[in-house]
Amino acid sequence: MKLVLSALIPLSADEAYYWVWSHKLQLSYFDHPPMVAWLFYAGHFLEPFMNAVRWPAVLLGHCTLGIGALLLKEHFPLEKIRWWMYLVLFSPLLGFGSMIVTPDLPVVFFWVLSLYIFQNVLERKDASSYAALGAALGLGFCAKYHIILFVPCLITYLLFERKWKEVQWRWVPLTIITGILFCTPVLLWNYQNDFASFTFQLKHGLQRDSYEFNWTSSYVLGQIGIIFPWVLWAALKAKLPEKIRYLYYFAWFPLIFFFLTSFRALVEANWPIVALPAVCMLAAYHPKIQKWLRYYVGFWSVIIVVVLTALFVPTIRNSNPKISEPFQFQELSTLAHEYSPLYASSYQMASSLWYFSKIPVFKLQGISRFDFFDTLKESIPAGNHFYLVEHETNGLPEWLSQQQWTHREIKRIAPDFVLLEFTRP
Structure with a gap:
């Protein structure tokens, strides 16, 4: 269904911008890292088929479900994994939104992949897991700079849960080396261009001359709406087993971080997207989520139908400039x-x-x-x-x-x- 719809829906202006990048390949770009351009480049051969140039990226985004299931299978019963999949598939950003090719799509994939590998780091404690974690984070940095939040999430977990002794410190340099190696294109481009991209993103997200209350209020209300009130409540009240308590930190830290930055600048609704897979995992573990899931699926199903109708019915779509x-x-x-x-x-x-x-x-x-x-x-x-x-x-x-x-x-x-x-x- 995603492949069919993504081929039928015209590319948005931002997607077309990233598509242009794929015809002017560089190590990185002023606005964002290069991963989204690489994905469009991989789809060039599909351009004769309507808008199927999206397909490589859509497939990568959908693989997030598989990685998430692997992450949960040792700790969640099959029924709860199924609930998590419903939560992701009907999420406006992780589900329907994953047909729109932006840097969010690959960064979510590499965030969840890094979570899966981090679990292996804790359990296996071998050099290959430490190296793989660095590689996943490095590739995530080539997708979107927000992957950097993975590091303070990890450190906060190790600190508050007193897990420092479980870290094999002799392999940590391996993680750092592979991380730097796999994000070399971004680092090299920024070095060659006076770190223009890093500077632009920092100013874009943190620097404003004055504060406006609606920055914070719109952020809070927007995240409640995107996550959905009952899902948010279930995530807040979920009690996880000790072995997967790290999910708390990877769910709430990004949301709290962007809440704090909302006092410095306007935060766009999609910026904390990396938190959503773990938030959905927390909610899926709550015993009442099965009952509340019907309202969540029903509400977002109606919204999806409305959006698709607006896209394909000219008299309706012309009433909204963005659509x-x-x-x-x-x-x-x-x-x-x-x-x-x-x-x-x-x-x-x-x-x-x-x-x-x-x-x-x-x-x-x-x-x-x-x-x-x-x-x-x-x-x-x-x-x-x-x-x-x-x-x-x-x-x-x-x-x-x-x-x-x-x-x-x-x-x-x-x-x-x-x-x-x-x-x-």
């Missing part, structure tokens, strides 16, 4: 066949026009916030003539007038776009 955006860009993509070279005023528009037309469309350098397109020489027109499709609210970069570019309006495109022609002597 209609991919379809608008799909219609605009015909401009790439008629006007050349064509530029766009945002990375979202440029990426979508490129994806749907299969003709390279670049964002005009400096026309919006700095992103991957601004690092490309193609973002500055090479000749004396080009076209720009822009949202009417966008301005123009100063360098156009400095280079004596003049423009005229070719046509307006409903509802909010305009096509401009630029020339210079």
Whole structure:
């Protein structure tokens, strides 16, 4: 079902952006690490089949269920593992959301894989497990920087549960070495680019000049809604056996961390996504979750049906700009066949026009916030003539007038776009 739906649903603007990365492969990128681009690259051969370019990533995301089941099978009865799968499959971010290819999808996979290997570290205490943990964390760092939270979760568990004696300290350097080895692309790219990506993410998540109460309130209410009240209550009240008490720390630490950062900046709803698999594991262990599960599955089933209806029924989707955006860009993509070279005023528009037309469309350098397109020489027109499709609210970069570019309006495109022609002597 995921494969069919993911092939039918057009790529969102952010997905198209990552798809563009896969046609401009680098060690890493300004906005995020490279894993999402690698996954799209693996799906290039599927592009003739609608939007099946998503399939390698969707399959990887779905493998999270298998790794989670392996993690739980020694400690959970089969019935509780089945409940956990229901909780994951109907989660808005882990279930339906796992058809949308973003850095969240691979980082959740490597987070759960690291949990599974960490359990092996505690039980087997062998060198291969320590090396594998470093490799999984390193690959997770190539997916999204949030994987770094795994380390303080682990340390907090060892500290509060007094498990330091179970650590084979002679193998810890092996974990560190393999971790660094497997995230070398990200480290090397940042070293070559003045650590631009690390700096951008830190400022994006932690630095604001003033505080707004809605940052914290929206975060708390959003997480309650995403986890679901009864599921959250079950997770809070669950009593786990000692051998898997580490799940408490990997569930609550990321949620508490982002709660604290909400006093410094706005936290997006998906940022604590790495906490959700463990939260669902805690909830699945609660004896009353089977009763509450019907409300959870029923509620999110209705939401999924509503979203799918909105996506595939034009009269409904056009009432919501965010839902209609991919379809608008799909219609605009015909401009790439008629006007050349064509530029766009945002990375979202440029990426979508490129994806749907299969003709390279670049964002005009400096026309919006700095992103991957601004690092490309193609973002500055090479000749004396080009076209720009822009949202009417966008301005123009100063360098156009400095280079004596003049423009005229070719046509307006409903509802909010305009096509401009630029020339210079």
